Amino acid sequence: MYKPKQVDPALNKFLADLQRVKNLERANKLIEEWANIIHFFTAFTEVQAFLEYVKKPQLKQSERIKRSWGDVQTPTNFVRKIYHFLESEGFSPEIILEPTFGDGNFLLPICSFFPKALFVYGLEIQPHHRWNALLQLLKTSQNHPQVKTKFYLHLDNIFYHQFNEELFKASHRKLLIIGNPPWVTAAELSKLKAAIHIPKSNYKQTKGIAAITGKSNFDLTEVIIHRLLKQFSAFSGKIAILTKNSVIRNLLKFLPKASYDLSNIRALKIDTQGIFGKTANASLFVADLSPGQKELNCSFGKFSEENPSLFRKMGWVDNIFVSDIAKFEKVREFEGISSFEWRQGVKHDCSKILELTFNATLKCYSNKLNENIELENENIYPLLKGSDLKKFEIKTTNRFLLITQKNLQDETLQMRCPKTWQYLNLHESFFTKRKSKVYPKNNKFAIFGIGNYAFKKFKVAKAGLSKSFVFSLVWPINNKPVLFDDTCYFLGFDSYDEALLISSVLNAKKAQMFLEAIVDLEAKRPFTKELLMRINLKKLLEITPLIDLQKVWEQSGFHTERDLEMLKKARERLLSQ
Secondary structure, eight states: OOOOOOSOHHHHHHHHHHHHOOSHHHHHHHHHHHHOBOSOOSSHHHHHHHHHHHHSOOOOOOHHHHHHHTOOOOOHHHHHHHHHHHHHTTOOOSEEEESSOTTSTTTTTHHHHOTTOOEEEEEESOHHHHHHHHHHHHHHGGGOTTOOOEEEEEESOTTTOOOOTTTTOOTTSEEEEEEOOOOOBHHHHHHHTOOOOOOOSOTTOOOHHHIIIIITOOBHHHHHHHHHHHHTTTOEEEEEEEEEHHHHHHHHHHGGGSOOOEEEEEEEEOOHHHHHSSOOOEEEEEEEEOTTOOOOEEEEEEOOSSSOEEEEEEEEETTEEESOHHHHHHHGGGBSOOSSOOEEOBBOSOHHHHEEEEETTTTEEEOTTOOEEOOOSTTEEEEEOGGGOOSSEEOOOSOEEEOSOSSTTOOOHHHHOHHHHHHHHHTHHHHHTOOOTTSOTTOTTOOBSOSGGGGOSEEEEEETTOSSOOOEEEOOBTTBOOEEBTTEEEEEESOHHHHHHHHHHHHSHHHHHHHHHHOOTTSSSSOOHHHHTTBOHHHHHHHSOHHHHHHHHHHHTOOOSOOHHHHHHHHHHHHHO
16 A cells, blocks of 8 residues: 655545556546546556655656756746736636646646636656656645646657647637747757657758758757647737747747747746756747737847836848847848858867967977877968957967868878878878768868868958957968868958958948847857848948048057058959959
């Protein structure tokens, strides 16, 4: 017989009664009588497993397993704040759907806030979480004896679950989609070798190099939101999901292609450190499910239980996606397609072998394995990383990059540089471990992001991961053009005057205002090639007063012998191209 270990006497009685049950039907009937939970067990063996789970102390999950499940439970006190916020907006749902209910913290307060809800439909993939939710609901069910809300709590994978069509056929009922799905990406799951089955597809439908280099990666929450919006697009009600801001941005970018009817879309920033003990840019994503209405903009603000403050709108303006709509309206003339092509730095994924420093004492290079090596200088170039691009002008570096080819077809290194070839072959294993499909199989030392453009004498460069708007004017170093890692983007010039002019224009007031309107500094990589190619540089060259360039120099502490007349000639050359 069950030996009581629970603090709650009523719960102990339930568990003792369940221990005496001899069949599945009676077990489910007992749960329904206690807590209005319908058809909880699907086999009698589950009843025995649940009782064993209750009796035995459970081992804590490892951090790796928790990460692989995106396992973060939302504190009940914060859940109550979310429900209070929804209640303050006059919303009272008749159907509530929780796609990943975990320990049931979103389920517990439902009867207190929405006692007239007809039913709650929940999904959870981990059995022990589902059992914890059952225990919690059994404990609290005695507090609401008059509430008739039914609970359907399924053990299933949200990505493949077949929703009960009979239950959800009444689309006129007000629906609330609520919860906190896993904050983990498909790439992280793969790295952690997680056992979660997710749709194995290029979800964002990216093609070619974009897909190969990672743009087809996605957050699980992103897929879950899309699936739910598609499944329940005919319903009226609300969706309120806790998620990373990057997921919200991706959703907004996808809205024009989607058939979702949403309005009153908001992203209300939450204090993740205070709530979950971890730092992240995340919000309560909340929107009205509104058949016949289709809004493409989202108001960003700060979460509050009543009247949250809103400070900017992100979304679509005439088929253009922007970070701040109000700012964009003032500078939209600079939106366009750049006539100067931004390039990304070198991708090699072999920094231990290819990234070097120079040992002045020994007069040789050193790699990240602390090996001192003698190599031909022909294929060694000064290197800058994104973290180096912090100021207006850069003339020095202590980093160097050994490149294995000067263009994607170059395979003559063996003949030209025998010392380098021997060094590469000695460390061949580091190259064969590279996983990216971007490297051709027939060239074991191949690198990517290399071509004639990489060897232009002067560069204007931008760090992709930077949270600042500084563009750097980069000089050749030791009479060699500077190369960049693949977190950087650059324009190449043969003329110093042209590079100085473009870097100054990009750092001047008008360009900076435009960037503030289109760049989202909360993004993991705020600056991308796609974004930089939107800058209409020729328009900026025409409109930016040259006097503004002097202001840039003064603010940067930069000195040049070039006068504005020389830059006028450079501007004429660039505008004529």
